[in-house]
Amino acid sequence: MRWLLHVLDGLGPDVLVSAGDWGEAVTVDDFFQIASRVRLVTVYGNHENFPAVRSFVLRDGEVVEAGGFRIAGVNGLVCGGAEHCTPPGRFRRAVSRIGSVDLFVSHQPPSAPYPELEGDEAAELMTWALEKIRPRLHLGGHMTGGCFTYHDFGWGKHLRVDTSARHRCYAVLEGRTVTVYQRGVNRFISRILDTIMKFWIEVACSSVEEVADVIARALESKGCTVNVRWEQSFHFPQEYVRVDGVEVIDEPFGKFEIMAYFTVKKTLKKPDRCEVKAGYLVKVLEDRLNNPDSFAVSAAIKGMAEGLVNAVMREVFFSLT
Numbered sequence: 400m401r402w403l404l405h406v407l408d409g410l411g412p413d414v415l416v417s418a419g420d421w422g423e424a425v426t427v428d429d430f431f432q433i434a435s436r437v438r439l440v441t442v443y444g445n446h447e448n449f450p451a452v453r454s455f456v457l458r459d460g461e462v463v464e465a466g467g468f469r470i471a472g473v474n475g476l477v478c479g480g481a482e483h484c485t486p487p488g489r490f491r492r493a494v495s496r497i498g499s500v501d502l503f504v505s506h507q508p509p510s511a512p513y514p515e516l517e518g519d520e521a522a523e524l525m526t527w528a529l530e531k532i533r534p535r536l537h538l539g540g541h542m543t544g545g546c547f548t549y550h551d552f553g554w555g556k557h558l559r560v561d562t563s564a565r566h567r568c569y570a571v572l573e574g575r576t577v578t579v580y581q582r583g584v585n586r587f588i589s590r591i592l593d594t595i596m597k598f599w600i601e602v603a604c605s606s607v608e609e610v611a612d613v614i615a616r617a618l619e620s621k622g623c624t625v626n627v628r629w630e631q632s633f634h635f636p637q638e639y640v641r642v643d644g645v646e647v648i649d650e651p652f653g654k655f656e657i658m659a660y661f662t663v664k665k666t667l668k669k670p671d672r673c674e675v676k677a678g679y680l681v682k683v684l685e686d687r688l689n690n691p692d693s694f695a696v697s698a699a700i701k702g703m704a705e706g707l708v709n710a711v712m713r714e715v716f717f718s719l720t
Contacts, residue, residue: 400425412571413437415440418538420447420506423448445483445541460496460497471502475506476521477525500534502537505539507541508522508559511526512557535555536572587683599676602675602715602720604665607639610663623707625644643659660680681704
């Protein structure tokens with residue numbers, strides 16, 4: 400608990416969001432110490448001091464506004480018969496009360512991106528819930544195995560961060576960027592809430608495949624590994640082509656993976672025009688600074704990512720207009 404209070408004192412966040420598993424040793428006084436520093440939005444997990452934690456958790460299906468986000472959650476694991484369980488029927492009713500939200504928090508993980516949970520009824524029910532709610536970001540718990548897990552559903556993202564004493568990881572959400580830290584060191588940067596992408600142009604086209612081909616060639620010319628696929632999204636009424644380009648940047652201060660992503664679709668009112676939208680994700684593969692200035696490193700590498708996307712968009716624009 401001391402390390403968490405130290406992080407809160409150092410960062411001064413507006414809101415602390417937790418997916419549960421505070422531990423059996425946590426006390427009411429611990430929660431009051433947190434609440435005196437920051438607004439707490441949490442659900443409980445399966446490892447709790449339940450008499451202490453129940454006074455501080457979200458109600459199942461409750462929606463609150465905090466830090467400029469609409470946040471909802473469901474407690475515990477989907478099961479029956481134990482104190483930490485939320486029975487499937489109650490879980491479905493809670494989900495049905497949730498409308499549009501930015502963040503959905505649960506201790507119960509979905510089946511993706513965890514292969515060991517494929518076919519698990521509780522995990523599949525959580526996957527159903529996420530498909531129904533479609534939050535921009537799902538904050539999950541329960542699973543272990545490293546500092547964090549990140550997954551892109553297409554319509555939104557999943558993030559699990561291990562805040563245990565072993566890993567001491569935490570995520571900071573600022574505007575549309577989330578950064579994962581481990582013991583104060585930057586481990587992952589993502590434009591995780593970019594439902595409307597950062598870059599946008601409109602070009603003349605005979606087909607979306609024609610535009611996707613120009614994007615793919617431009618990415619390949621810059622040394623990127625390219626993937627092209629058809630997708631359907633909650634945000635677009637028709638199918639679209641997505642083109643991803645992955646580039647590894649090796650700098651003296653660290654090694655990073657940039658994924659530039661582009662979507663191409665026909666405009667609804669102009670059949671001879673295509674809309675191209677783009678964004679990027681950045682993953683820290685290796686941090687080589689002993690005392691890193693995380694925000695300076697983030698700004699530097701995000702500048703490289705934006706430069707890659709801008710260069711490709713310029714090539715598309717001048718090739719097709």
